Amino acid sequence: MTAPATAAESRASAADAGRTRPDPAGSGRVRRPIPEPTPVPMAHRRRKDRLATIAVCGAFVLALIPLVSLVWIVVSNGISRFGWTFLNTDMVGVYGSMVSGGVYHAIIGTLQVTGIAAVISIPLGIFTAIYLVEYGRGPLKRGITLLVDVMTGIPSIVAGLFAFALFTILFGPAYKAAVIGGVALAVLMTPVVVRSVEEMLRLVPNELREAAYALGVPRWLTIVKVVLRTAIAGITTGIMIAIARVIGETAPLLVTVGLAAGVNWNAFEGRVATLPVYVYRQYAQGGASIDRAWAGALTLIAIVMLLNLLARLVSRYFSPRT
Amino acid sequence: MTSATPRLSPPSPASSGLGGESRSGRFGNRLFAAISTGAGVTILIALAAVAAFLLVRAWPAFTASPGEVADATQGAGFWGYVAPLAFGTVLSSAIALVIAVPLSIGIALFISHYAPRRLASGLGYLIDLLAAIPSVVFGLWGMAFLQPLISPVLEWLSSTLGFIPIFAGYQAPARNVLTAGIVLAVMIMPIITATIREVFLQVPRLHEEASLALGATRWEMIRQAVLPFGKSGIISASMLGLGRALGETMAVLMVLSPGFAINFFLLKPGQHSSIAANIAAQFPESSGIAVDVLIATGLILFILTFAVNLLARWIVARRAQFDGAN
Numbered sequence: 001m002t003a004p005a006t007a008a009e010s011r012a013s014a015a016d017a018g019r020t021r022p023d024p025a026g027s028g029r030v031r032r033p034i035p036e037p038t039p040v041p042m043a044h045r046r047r048k049d050r051l052a053t054i055a056v057c058g059a060f061v062l063a064l065i066p067l068v069s070l071v072w073i074v075v076s077n078g079i080s081r082f083g084w085t086f087l088n089t090d091m092v093g094v095y096g097s098m099v100s101g102g103v104y105h106a107i108i109g110t111l112q113v114t115g116i117a118a119v120i121s122i123p124l125g126i127f128t129a130i131y132l133v134e135y136g137r138g139p140l141k142r143g144i145t146l147l148v149d150v151m152t153g154i155p156s157i158v159a160g161l162f163a164f165a166l167f168t169i170l171f172g173p174a175y176k177a178a179v180i181g182g183v184a185l186a187v188l189m190t191p192v193v194v195r196s197v198e199e200m201l202r203l204v205p206n207e208l209r210e211a212a213y214a215l216g217v218p219r220w221l222t223i224v225k226v227v228l229r230t231a232i233a234g235i236t237t238g239i240m241i242a243i244a245r246v247i248g249e250t251a252p253l254l255v256t257v258g259l260a261a262g263v264n265w266n267a268f269e270g271r272v273a274t275l276p277v278y279v280y281r282q283y284a285q286g287g288a289s290i291d292r293a294w295a296g297a298l299t300l301i302a303i304v305m306l307l308n309l310l311a312r313l314v315s316r317y318f319s320p321r322t
Numbered sequence: 323m324t325s326a327t328p329r330l331s332p333p334s335p336a337s338s339g340l341g342g343e344s345r346s347g348r349f350g351n352r353l354f355a356a357i358s359t360g361a362g363v364t365i366l367i368a369l370a371a372v373a374a375f376l377l378v379r380a381w382p383a384f385t386a387s388p389g390e391v392a393d394a395t396q397g398a399g400f401w402g403y404v405a406p407l408a409f410g411t412v413l414s415s416a417i418a419l420v421i422a423v424p425l426s427i428g429i430a431l432f433i434s435h436y437a438p439r440r441l442a443s444g445l446g447y448l449i450d451l452l453a454a455i456p457s458v459v460f461g462l463w464g465m466a467f468l469q470p471l472i473s474p475v476l477e478w479l480s481s482t483l484g485f486i487p488i489f490a491g492y493q494a495p496a497r498n499v500l501t502a503g504i505v506l507a508v509m510i511m512p513i514i515t516a517t518i519r520e521v522f523l524q525v526p527r528l529h530e531e532a533s534l535a536l537g538a539t540r541w542e543m544i545r546q547a548v549l550p551f552g553k554s555g556i557i558s559a560s561m562l563g564l565g566r567a568l569g570e571t572m573a574v575l576m577v578l579s580p581g582f583a584i585n586f587f588l589l590k591p592g593q594h595s596s597i598a599a600n601i602a603a604q605f606p607e608s609s610g611i612a613v614d615v616l617i618a619t620g621l622i623l624f625i626l627t628f629a630v631n632l633l634a635r636w637i638v639a640r641r642a643q644f645d646g647a648n
Contacts, residue, residue, distance in 0.1 A: 045539055045542065046539065048539070048541055048542075049539035049540055049541040049542070051541075052540070052541035052544070053436065053540070053541070055428060056428045056431045056432045056436050057432060057436065058428070059424070059425050059427075059428025059429050059431075059432065060428065060429050060432040060433075060437075060445070062425060063425060063429050063449060063452075063511060063515075064448065066452065066463070066508045067448065067449075067451060067452050069463070069467050070455060070459065070460070070463045070467070073462075073463060073466055073467050074459060074462070074463070077466065123361075124361050124364060124365070125361075126361075127357055127358045127360075127361030127362075128358070128361040128362045128364075128365055130358040130361075131358035131359050131361060131362040132362065134358070135355055135358055135359060136362065140359075140362070140363075141362075143366065144362045144363075144365055144366060146632075146635060146639075147365060147366060147369050148365060149631070149635045150369075150628060150631045150632055150635060151365070151369060152631075153562065153565040153566065153569075153627055153628075153630070153631035153634075154372070154569070154624070154627065154628075155568065155569020155570070155571070155598055155623055155624070155627055156457075156569065156571065157569065157571045157598045157601055157602060157620065157623075158372070158376070158569065158620050158623060158624045158627075159372070161376060161379075161601070161616075161617050161620040162371070162372040162375055162376055164379075164617075165375040165376055165378065165379040165617060166371070166375050168379070169375065169378060169379070187368065187372065190365065190368070191365075194365070218347030218348070218350055218351055219347075219351050219354070220347075220350040220351050220353070220354030220355075221347070221350065223354065224354075241454075244454055245453075245454065247456075248454075248455070248456025248457065248458065248459070249456070249457075250456065250457055250458040250571070250572045251457075251571035251572055251598065251601075251602050254571075254602050254605070254606065255601065255602065255605045255606065258606065276456055276458045276572075279458050279459070279462070280458050280461070280572065280576070283458075283461070283462060283465075283576065293462065294462070297456075297458070297459045297462055300456055300458075300459065301455065301456070301459060304454050304455065304456060305451075305454075308451070308454055
């Protein structure tokens, strides 16, 4: 057995040995003497090591370019139209090259569709996770685990087509409503919820369950009052990240709910506007609408980042201290 | 890492002698177990329902007379319609993989073996942020940032290496399959990186130390210990990324100028499309048999991604069995 401190030290000193010049910051450390019987191959190996270091660091920097440029370009292009008026007006009576209009109706529609998806997939996801962690065994458990994993890979547009097929077969071909989009998003959201909740429930120490059983608490009450209560911060975090993931889905909503110019408060009848579809359609129209597309994208990114940030804060401040 | 389920024996109410309370407990237990098992089974049913409903709506496209289908497919017939779309889907995803996998291995190495410990988690979070950005925004980014940036490079490539077909025929706005592949690469990078990083962090410390003790440089240690251990993880991560790239809709729809050809002109616009992007583009304006044809292409995409994901998970599961040995 090697103690972790020794391991870290050995790795750090190995890293230093790879360089030609000793690192002044790590000068206090004991450096491993490197025998150099054949100087030329050694230099060759060092050069290779240096090259690999550059390549690895380069890959990371390269990966940051899209992230930074994306945030920069969305903010700089979207900020001119973005503002309270943009968030508070809809697209009723906006035609051609008019520069007015906003995204209010799309925000309401996004809330409806995402809300429906959440109502379906959060209970379903949590109970499936409880099954997998507390009750599941045998082939059924293995099958569900595998299919949940596979389900995370369902293309979003296929989920949209499924919801479309489901509702057109049940309610006739002309039916359009926010609830179709909600069902499509629920297909995408449920596996994410299951995965994250399952991970959190596994983290709950067995001693807590045993202590509850020892006190004569029934199993189901133990799950509700002990297991779920202990994991609640992680579960909240997972759910928020799942919501953030589906709130920006465009393709399934494009094929199911379409787009409307005004607010549609009825989630069960009629077309409804959603933020991602709004951004896409404004972009596709071109001309004066491009600005609205950028401002809409800024709104969307702001919502997603806010949800991610909140999830981080929740997990940091409400997770149980051990 | 314990993947074993906690095996707990629930208190047996019959022997606890608590009278009424135990009876309510027993009922609650049974109800709760039934609800959670039901939820698990619902997932299975949902997945079966996805396949079933797609199949029902797609059925006419497979069985209708060629004349009917021809209307919806510009006379190509169903399989003639699907073939170029499937080719475009696979081509754009393959380009994305070729770009994203080496980059992801580099990033995962950077986070797991190069970056200072305290920095690493924050850096991983930064990459994860890329996964949270909505696909439609990636489409906008591809148009506004990537295209002007990449256009002169492609222009030069086409003029100097134009005699090779894959570089031939570049035309000014870079709305070709290569640009779409690059955007896809950026989009699938986070999931590949996250999976590879997990595997790299599991490399047995003793393997790494043994390599270093023999005098290996850091890069040699990675080649001797980390990469062989992570090989199956890299493969399955790539397949997960492939699954994501195959089904990605909006980026391809917004960046690529569509066409229905089967060729390798990577820089020529108007040659390829993908199944998902084609559905998104055609679906809102379609009716009748055309809708059925599009749903049938969606069913094919579903089967394709399902197979890829199943294979990826199977590789992961097979690897997990050997975890205990380390």
